[in-house]
Amino acid sequence: MAKIRVLIADDHALMREGVRALLRDTVDVAMPGLGGLEATLAIRKEHPQVRILVLTQYDDREYVSRFLKAGVSGYVLKKAAAAELVSGIRAAHRGGLVLDPEIARDVLAEGANAGSDAGEIDPYESLTDREKQVLKLVAEGSSNKEIASTLDISVKTAMAHREHLMDKLGVHNRTELVKFAVRRGVIQL
Numbered sequence: 001m002a003k004i005r006v007l008i009a010d011d012h013a014l015m016r017e018g019v020r021a022l023l024r025d026t027v028d029v030a031m032p033g034l035g036g037l038e039a040t041l042a043i044r045k046e047h048p049q050v051r052i053l054v055l056t057q058y059d060d061r062e063y064v065s066r067f068l069k070a071g072v073s074g075y076v077l078k079k080a081a082a083a084e085l086v087s088g089i090r091a092a093h094r095g096g097l098v099l100d101p102e103i104a105r106d107v108l109a110e111g112a113n114a115g116s117d118a119g120e121i122d123p124y125e126s127l128t129d130r131e132k133q134v135l136k137l138v139a140e141g142s143s144n145k146e147i148a149s150t151l152d153i154s155v156k157t158a159m160a161h162r163e164h165l166m167d168k169l170g171v172h173n174r175t176e177l178v179k180f181a182v183r184r185g186v187i188q189l
Contacts, residue, residue, distance in 0.1 A: 004093045009039055010055075015078075019055070022082050023089075038133050040070045051092045055085065061106045062185045066132075074098025123169050124184055131165040132186070138162060138174060139181030 006023060010016050040052050051073040056063075064075055073092035076085055077100045088098040127135065130151070137147045147158040171177050181187050 004089060006089060009036070019085070022085065035136060037066055037070060038136070040067060040072060041129055041133070044071050051095070053088055053092045053098060058185075059100070059103060059106075060185045064103050064106070070129075075103055076100055077103070126168050127165055131161050131168070134158065134161040135165050135169075135177065135181055136186050139178045139187045 008016050008019050010019070036054060036056065040054070043050055043052060052071070053074040053076060054067050054072050055076050055078060057078045058064075059077055067075055073095075074088050074097060076088045076098060080088075080100065091098045124132075133151060134147055137150060142150065144155050144158045144162065147153075147162075148155040151158065153161075166172065166177060169177070169180055171180055178187075
């Protein structure tokens with residue numbers, strides 16, 4: 001079997017080391033100042049051929065949906081057995097889609113129910129990827145200057161994104177924005 005190069009990105013050293021030990025291979029380890037979704041979007045933009053397998057504790061349907069829309073090759077829960085992670089990496093390498101069985105059921109159920117809410121427009125889905133990144137950073141407490149630095153944009157552009165997303169979501173201040181982000185699962189408390 002051909003060697004598969006794996007990049008492990010996690011903000012917890014113990015998790016990185018555990019996965020590294022599990023895979024028993026030399027890997028590059030890096031986690032940008034952004035969360036998993038933002039890192040996924042950045043990686044897909046720079047290296048569209050790279051296959052991304054998300055290993056996370058979050059099984060929230062909205063969270064999963066966002067990653068799938070971002071183009072990940074799979075979504076594995078941290079509670080999975082080591083063998084499931086290894087087989088998931090191999091399947092993603094072959095071009096397959098890897099989903100935890102519970103998540104797959106939820107995703108299929110969501111797809112089946114999509115027609116019932118056809119008249120309702122979800123304001124979150126009207127946000128651009130950049131606005132979703134800004135929403136997450138604002139909800140986590142980042143200032144406009146910090147957002148600009150993290151996303152490598154100007155402060156003025158960061159402020160414009162924030163204003164646009166607030167208009168689209170129909171919220172009027174940071175507190176309402178944070179409440180919306182928590183309800184939607186953009187951030188976890």
